[in-house]
Every structure is written in C-alpha cells, then in structure tokens.
Amino acid sequence: MTTLTETPVAGNDDRRDNETNNVNQKLMIALDVDGTLVNHDGHMSQGVRESAQAVVAAGHEVMIATGRSLNATLPIIEKIGIERGYAVCCNGGVTLRLHPELDGGYEVIHKATFDPGPALRALRERLPSAKYALEDADGNFLSTERFQDPSFGVEAVGVDFHTMLEATAVRVVVFSTENTSEDFTEAIEHVGLAGVTYSVGWTAWLDIAAAGVTKASALENLRTRLGIEQHLTVAIGDGRNDIEMLSWAGRGVAMGQAPEEVIAAADEVTHSVFDDGAAHVLRSLL
Numbered sequence: 001m002t003t004l005t006e007t008p009v010a011g012n013d014d015r016r017d018n019e020t021n022n023v024n025q026k027l028m029i030a031l032d033v034d035g036t037l038v039n040h041d042g043h044m045s046q047g048v049r050e051s052a053q054a055v056v057a058a059g060h061e062v063m064i065a066t067g068r069s070l071n072a073t074l075p076i077i078e079k080i081g082i083e084r085g086y087a088v089c090c091n092g093g094v095t096l097r098l099h100p101e102l103d104g105g106y107e108v109i110h111k112a113t114f115d116p117g118p119a120l121r122a123l124r125e126r127l128p129s130a131k132y133a134l135e136d137a138d139g140n141f142l143s144t145e146r147f148q149d150p151s152f153g154v155e156a157v158g159v160d161f162h163t164m165l166e167a168t169a170v171r172v173v174v175f176s177t178e179n180t181s182e183d184f185t186e187a188i189e190h191v192g193l194a195g196v197t198y199s200v201g202w203t204a205w206l207d208i209a210a211a212g213v214t215k216a217s218a219l220e221n222l223r224t225r226l227g228i229e230q231h232l233t234v235a236i237g238d239g240r241n242d243i244e245m246l247s248w249a250g251r252g253v254a255m256g257q258a259p260e261e262v263i264a265a266a267d268e269v270t271h272s273v274f275d276d277g278a279a280h281v282l283r284s285l286l
Helices: 013-017 046-057 070-079 117-126 161-165 181-191 215-226 240-248 260-265 277-284
Strands: 028-031 061-064 085-089 094-098 106-111 131-136 141-143 169-175 196-200 205-210 233-237 251-254
Touching (some): 028 215, 046 061, 061 215, 070 085, 117 169, 131 161, 196 240, 233 277, 251 260
Parallel strands (some): 028 061, 028 233, 233 251
Antiparallel strands (some): 131 141
16 A cells, blocks of 8 residues: 655656556546545635646546535535536435536436335434434435434435335435444444445444445446446545445545545555645646
C-alpha cells in the first residue's frame, strides 16, 4: 500500500506511470461524497471542486458513488459539473443516468428493493432506543421519532414502526445518540442479519440495503455497460460502506481519516478530507 503524507499529488512516480494514470485512456472514477468530496459539515473546498471539475472536463467517466439518497446527491453532481454519465446513490440501491435532455437531467435506470421487516424487527429488539428511517420504492422517507437527516434529500414523514415494517425499502437507516458504533456492530452480530447488506458508519449509524447490493455491485454493472477495463477504474472513499468499492477498483484510495479496515481495503491512502485529500488524487489523474 502507498501511504501519502507530504507529497503534492497522490501516488509515487511509478503510480503516475502505470496504466491507471494513462491520460490517453478513459478512466472510470467513482467518488464518495461525505468525508471525501465534502467534510462532515457538508462543505466542499474550492480545491476539491476545481480538481473534480477538471477531471470531468478531461473526458473521464466520473461518477458519484454515495450512501446519500437521490435528492441529496444531485447538488453534488451539479457542483462538480457532471452533465452526462451515471451516478450511484443509496449505497448501490439506486443508479442514475445523467443527460441534459432528460427531465430534470437524470433518470433512474436501476433500483434494488427489499423487505425491511425481518431486519427492522431484529434490530428493534436489540436497539429499542434507536431511531429508524426507510426510503421506499417511490423515493419517500418514512421515519420514527421525527428522525431527519440531510442525506435523505427530502423531509421524512413520521410513521409508527408497524407502518415501516409493511413498506418496500430501497434503504434503511438506523441511528442512535445513546449507542456507539461498537454497540451497533454487536447488535448486528447478535441478530445475524440475513437477506440484506449493511455497513456501520463513523457514529452509531447503520445503513442497510438489499442483499448483495453495494456501491461496488452497482459500479461493476456500470463498468460492464461502459466497456471499461477493470484496471482503468479508480475509487476514493472514507467509510465502511466504501470497503467493497475500494477493493473492487483498479486503484482504490482511502481518505487519510478513514478507519483501519477501510485503509486495509485500499491500495493507497491520501490526505484527510480536511487537507483536500481527494483533490490530490484527482490532480494525479490529469
């Protein structure tokens, strides 16, 4: 693994000379949002924005790959200037095609849904004080206890827990101010979630998607669709929901502040989000 500390651009000289940085070849570049393109206050620095715009302008297949839902992803797509191409939302649960001639500039080309009932029942028993939210097949958010979050992209509608059990889900979110991420991990291990894919966040935050659905699974479908060779793929991320994506990429780059297990899945480590780590990597692709 290459660890980047004081270098002005990402990667060693041999990294810049290898196939993933060949300027004559189109790359497929997958970018996480929170903790990668924007800090934990939601701010994108000028350096990150300009370097992302430059890579888009260079003609590479640049796509957002985020846990955020659709409406919270679109502003990021607009900010870095992607008008044509694809984006992955909801940790792989929703895939968009982007084109200026489409209504609103996009269309949903794939949506993976699942029955959230078994996972919700099992987790509620172990984490009774947690808050629960669910994105349904129509893009609406249902939540318990007035649970709202910017990653939803829309205002969640308060419902009782039984109503959530009967919905069809694209994404389930579990959050608690009274538990730690370790508590969530222990709960998951205890209940043995089956038929879903899940990841635990930095805080006591859990994202659940349909079985086998990750950012990597959605990106692999797009890679095949675009006919881009595996070694020409690049991914940058910082969270546990990025582990599969970083392992999948020909060049997987973890942000400097990422947890150990995320760093272990990557080929290299860049600076933290507070030091514009993503910008260092993106400039190395130009």
